[in-house]
Amino acid sequence: MKLLAAYLFLLLAAWVPAAEAAPPAITVTDAWVRAIPGSGVAAAYFTVRNTGTQPATIVGIRSAVAASAMIHETTMAGTQSTMRPHEQLALAPGQAVHLSPGGMHVMLMDLRQPLNPGDTVALLLLLDGGTSVTVSARVRPLGEQ
Ligand SMILES: [Cu+2]
Numbered sequence: 001m002k003l004l005a006a007y008l009f010l011l012l013a014a015w016v017p018a019a020e021a022a023p024p025a026i027t028v029t030d031a032w033v034r035a036i037p038g039s040g041v042a043a044a045y046f047t048v049r050n051t052g053t054q055p056a057t058i059v060g061i062r063s064a065v066a067a068s069a070m071i072h073e074t075t076m077a078g079t080q081s082t083m084r085p086h087e088q089l090a091l092a093p094g095q096a097v098h099l100s101p102g103g104m105h106v107m108l109m110d111l112r113q114p115l116n117p118g119d120t121v122a123l124l125l126l127l128d129g130g131t132s133v134t135v136s137a138r139v140r141p142l143g144e145q
Contacts, residue, residue, distance in 0.1 A: 025050065025051040025052030025056075026048060026049070026050060026051070026052075026056055026058075026091070026125065026127060026133050027048070027049050027051050028046050028047065028048050028049075028125070028133060028135045029046065029047045029049070030045075030046055030047050031044065031045070031046035031123070031135045031136060031137035031138070032044070032045055032046070032137050032138050032139070032140050033045075033108070033115060033119075033121050033137045033138070033139045033140070034101070034139075034140060034142060034144075035115045035116065035117060035139050035140070035141060035142060036142055037142065039111075040109070040110055040111050041107060041108060041109050041110075041111065042066075042108045042111060042115050042139075043072075043101070043105040043106065043107060043108070044063075044069075044099070044105060044106035044108060044121065044123060044137050045099045045100050045101065045105055045106070045137075046099055046106075046123075046135060046137065047096060047097070047098045047099070048089070048091065048096065048097050048099070048125070049091075049094075049095070049096040049097075050091035050092065050093055050094060050095050050096075051094075052093060053093050054093060055090065055091065055092055055093060056090075056091050056127055056128065057088050057089065057090045057091070057127065057128040058071070058088065058089040058091075058125050058126065058127060059087075059088055059126050059127065059128050060125075060126040061106050061123060061124065061125055061126065062123070062124040062126065063108055063121060063122065063123050063124065064112070064122060065108060065111055065112055065113055065115065065121050065122075066108035066109055066110060066111050066112065067109060067110035067111075067112065068109045068110060069106055069107065069108050069109065069123070070085050070086075070087070070106070070107055070109075071085070071086040071087070071089055071099075071104060071105070071106055071107075072084065072085055072086060072104065072105055072106070072107045073085075073086045073103065073104050074102055074103055074104075074105070081102075083107070086104060089104075106123065108121075115139045116139060117139050117140060117141040118138070118139060119138070119139040120136055120137070120138055120139070121136075121137045121138075121139060122134060122135070122136055122137075123135040123136075123137055
């Protein structure tokens with residue numbers, strides 16, 4: 001009888017619709033890619049803003065032009081600049097993060113094709129909760145900010 005009650009409880013619990021959290025509202029502006037001629041890597045920059053009321057986290061990045069892509073952070077150790085992976089980028093409601101040269105960037109690694117100024121590169125930002133945002137980034141020549 002106890003088991004039956006537990007079973008019924010589970011059955012009922014399954015019927016109650018889970019409280020659906022609002023999908024994260026992420027907007028991306030000023031997306032661009034810095035081409036490094038003759039290099040197998042490139043860096044992408046943008047401003048990402050959480051316009052929703054729930055925290056959102058970017059848990060991964062994909063791009064068809066690169067075998068892999070990840071968020072990096074450039075830090076200075078003395079006079080040496082080093083990059084380290086920044087695996088997740090958490091955004092509080094209303095928070096904006098600027099990825100810009102010398103700071104955070106998306107590293108596009110093992111490029112599958114040369115990136116030329118004027119090209120458009122699609123980036124897919126994977127968010128926690130399984131949603132994603134597509135970003136279109138324009139390739140700028142090296143030296144242009
Ligand atoms: Cu990097």
